[in-house]
Amino acid sequence: EVQLQASGGGLVQAGGSLRLFCTVSGFTFDAYSIAWFRQAPGKEREGVSYIGSSDGNANYADSVKGRFTMSVDVAGNIVYLQMRALKPEDTAVYYCAVTKSTIGTMHVPWYNYWGQGTLVTVSS
Numbered sequence: 001e002v003q004l005q006a007s008g009g010g011l012v013q014a015g016g017s018l019r020l021f022c023t024v025s026g027f028t029f030d031a032y033s034i035a036w037f038r039q040a041p042g043k044e045r046e047g048v049s050y051i052g053s054s055d056g057n058a059n060y061a062d063s064v065k066g067r068f069t070m071s072v073d074v075a076g077n078i079v080y081l082q083m084r085a086l087k088p089e090d091t092a093v094y095y096c097a098v099t100k101s102t103i104g105t106m107h108v109p110w111y112n113y114w115g116q117g118t119l120v121t122v123s124s
Contacts, residue, residue, distance in 0.1 A: 002026040004115030006096045011121045016086050022079040022096030022115060029053055029074050033104030035111060036070060036081045038092035038120075047106025048094070049081065054102035061106060064090075086122045093117035 008020040020036070035050035049060045049070040058070040069082040079096055095118075097111035104110075 002098060002113040004096050004098065004113060006094060006115045006118040009094060009118030009120045011123065012086055014086060014088055014122055014124050016122075017082070017084045018086065018120060020081040020083065020094055020096075020118060020120070022081075024077050024079060024096075024098065024115075027098065027100070029072060031100060031102065032098045033101055034072070034079055034096065034098045035104060035106060036079075037095045037097060037106075037108065037111075038090075039095070039117070040089075040092040043092075045095070045108050047108070050104035050106055051079075052102060052104030054104075059104070059106070083120070086120075088122045088124045091120060091122045093119050 003025045005023045012018050033052040036048040037045050039045040051058050067085045071080045097114045099111045
């Protein structure tokens, strides 16, 4: 059974940093692609970053490029999202998700397994 659990959220001042964790089980990274999404109050869920197992490269939304870094600890079954230079507009519930495909995207419907979100609040 595929399971994911996001954690690491909290309250941080603008300009600060935070690292999110996604603990996973029930699948192997070589056959699945994984992504981070976020949903701000009153807004649709949007893609933040993803890693496709076909090439292992991280891809980012323009809004976070240069500030966020996604990585995978295969042995530890943990996916990280390091967030730096946080802005108030980064405030959202962050989710990790996986799909049984070697191709990753930032489209919500592409992913069929989701973890519970973790709340990130950035104060100005």
